[in-house]
Amino acid sequence: MSALRLISNRTSQQALSNSDYTWEYEYYEYGPVSFEGLKAHKYSIVIGFWVGLAVFVIFMFFVLTLLTKTGAPHQDNAEPSEKRFRMNSFVADFGRPLESERVFSRQMAEESRSLFHFCINEVEHLDKAKQNHKGPGLETNIHFEEVPRSSGMFEEDLNCLTKFNIPNFVNTEQNSSLGEDDLLISEPPIILESKSVMQSSRRILD
Amino acid sequence: ENISDFSLNVTDCTQVVVPEEVFFTVAAAGILENLLVLIAVVRNKNLHLPMYFFICSLAISDMLGSLYKTLENIFIILCKMGYLTRRGDFEKKLDDAMDSMFILSLLGSIFSLLAIAADRYITIFYALRYHNIMTLRRALAILAIIWTFCAGSSIAIALFSYEAATVIPFTILFPLMMFFILCLYVHMFLLARSHAKKIASLPTSTVHQRTNMKGAITLTIFLGVFLCCWAPFVLHILLARFCPHNPYCACYMSIFHVNGTLIMCNAIIDPMIFAFRSPELRSTFKKMFCCAR
Numbered sequence: 232m233s234a235l236r237l238i239s240n241r242t243s244q245q246a247l248s249n250s251d252y253t254w255e256y257e258y259y260e261y262g263p264v265s266f267e268g269l270k271a272h273k274y275s276i277v278i279g280f281w282v283g284l285a286v287f288v289i290f291m292f293f294v295l296t297l298l299t300k301t302g303a304p305h306q307d308n309a310e311p312s313e314k315r316f317r318m319n320s321f322v323a324d325f326g327r328p329l330e331s332e333r334v335f336s337r338q339m340a341e342e343s344r345s346l347f348h349f350c351i352n353e354v355e356h357l358d359k360a361k362q363n364h365k366g367p368g369l370e371t372n373i374h375f376e377e378v379p380r381s382s383g384m385f386e387e388d389l390n391c392l393t394k395f396n397i398p399n400f401v402n403t404e405q406n407s408s409l410g411e412d413d414l415l416i417s418e419p420p421i422i423l424e425s426k427s428v429m430q431s432s433r434r435i436l437d
Numbered sequence: 438e439n440i441s442d443f444s445l446n447v448t449d450c451t452q453v454v455v456p457e458e459v460f461f462t463v464a465a466a467g468i469l470e471n472l473l474v475l476i477a478v479v480r481n482k483n484l485h486l487p488m489y490f491f492i493c494s495l496a497i498s499d500m501l502g503s504l505y506k507t508l509e510n511i512f513i514i515l516c517k518m519g520y521l522t523r524r525g526d527f528e529k530k531l532d533d534a535m536d537s538m539f540i541l542s543l544l545g546s547i548f549s550l551l552a553i554a555a556d557r558y559i560t561i562f563y564a565l566r567y568h569n570i571m572t573l574r575r576a577l578a579i580l581a582i583i584w585t586f587c588a589g590s591s592i593a594i595a596l597f598s599y600e601a602a603t604v605i606p607f608t609i610l611f612p613l614m615m616f617f618i619l620c621l622y623v624h625m626f627l628l629a630r631s632h633a634k635k636i637a638s639l640p641t642s643t644v645h646q647r648t649n650m651k652g653a654i655t656l657t658i659f660l661g662v663f664l665c666c667w668a669p670f671v672l673h674i675l676l677a678r679f680c681p682h683n684p685y686c687a688c689y690m691s692i693f694h695v696n697g698t699l700i701m702c703n704a705i706i707d708p709m710i711f712a713f714r715s716p717e718l719r720s721t722f723k724k725m726f727c728c729a730r
Contacts, residue, residue, distance in 0.1 A: 269684055273450055276689040280672060288661040291619070295653035298626050 450688035455698050460510055467503035467704030471496040474712045477721040484717060487576035491552045492712050494580050498545030499704035505539040506697050537595035544587040547614045554621045561625050604678045611671050615660060622656050658710055666703030669696040
């Protein structure tokens with residue numbers, strides 16, 4: 232009996248202390264709550280809240296899964312499945328780097344980022360002396376242009392994509408002092424050029 | 438006798454009590470983990486980047502949340518042992534300070550998550566200009582602004598707590614921010630998807646198309662953990678303001694300690710899903726512990 236009293240005392244004290252420090256005087260002023268005539272279960276808000284939260288999270292998950300579904304048909308070839316897998320995983324893997332591909336040092340990591348920009352072809356112009364390129368056209372949308380290429384070129388593209396690390400999630404490169412001009416790239420046909428492009432980007436970054 | 442009678446009359450839903458050992462263990466684990474993240478970022482020069490500063494900001498707000506809960510429990514224990522009176526002036530001021538620390542932690546968490554999402558967004562959509570847009574100085578300035586705003590709001594909310602004018606904006610801010618963060622990430626996903634589609638449509642594409650579950654899982658974990666850990670408390674505040682003597686609301690409010698423990702669990706989980714994902718940070722940890730041995 233006394234043990235029970237002690238426990239209830241402790242509980243109540245803690246409750247009261249908490250009500251002291253979280254609800255101040257209001258809890259006392261409103262007085263006791265009566266529990267007669269409850270139509271639903273007394274924990275219905277708790278249960279309803281958690282069920283609702285769970286449903287919402289699951290719904291959000293399915294929506295996100297649908298959004299990330301790429302949905303294109305399968306393609307067969309002689310490439311190792313490993314590379315295919317990496318190609319996919321970089322697209323959606325916001326959490327983890329392609330660690331097995333990270334043979335680069337810090338500088339190389341920056342290079343891989345700029346290679347990514349070659350690949351997704353962001354907006355600006357590159358130093359004209361280094362490349363041949365088409366007309367200047369400035370684009371504001373990130374897009375990927377499909378151009379006829381040799382299979383050798385495509386290998387390089389694959390390489391650049393597999394080595395890509397979304398910088399924010401992965402890289403630990405130092406804050407570079409490169410100016411905007413240094414990271415400018417040109418129109419898609421540049422991608423088609425061979426090693427000279429990659430080398431010039433290395434030069435830019437060094 | 439009065440006290441126990443009162444509490445038994447007040448509600449059939451007695452306070453669900455979390456054992457103090459569990460409470461303190463969870464709180465200590467949260468504080469230690471986030472402290473480790475902070476130390477690692479400070480010690481490793483490679484990690485002096487805007488992205489890691491935002492992660493540090495999140496770690497600080499998590500630490501504050503756990504610290505608050507720990508201090509509150511210590512406070513209650515001291516009161517129970519009789520060292521402090523419950524309604525003294527000093528105690529009330531201390532209590533106000535602790536409340537504001539807690540709200541600071543919540544606001545800091547929300548804004549840190551927002552900053553992390555915005556940083557990733559800029560990385561992807563303004564990738565070439567990222568280093569110019571998000572310099573170290575700007576990142577620090579953004580953090581200073583965020584924390585000043587959070588500190589001011591938390592003090593204001595703690596002082597005028599339970600006025601409807603403070604509770605409602607507070608509870609609206611929470612889902613609004615979550616929604617905004619969700620939109621940022623969804624936009625990033627859409628870009629990734631369109632990119633993947635374009636890769637797939639190359640003439641000699643080697644891409645084996647499949648649903649990219651990893652991104653969806655990661656993002657669901659980010660936001661799901663935050664929601665599940667903080668939403669119960671926010672609902673508690675709403676109910677305490679608007680229906681404290683409704684039996685259903687009272688039953689919900691009786692699980693207040695569980696909600697508090699959830700917030701501390703959030704402090705433990707957050708470093709795992711943000712900080713420890715970075716291999717550089719992990720290797721810094723390994724170095725720290727190897728050197729300690």
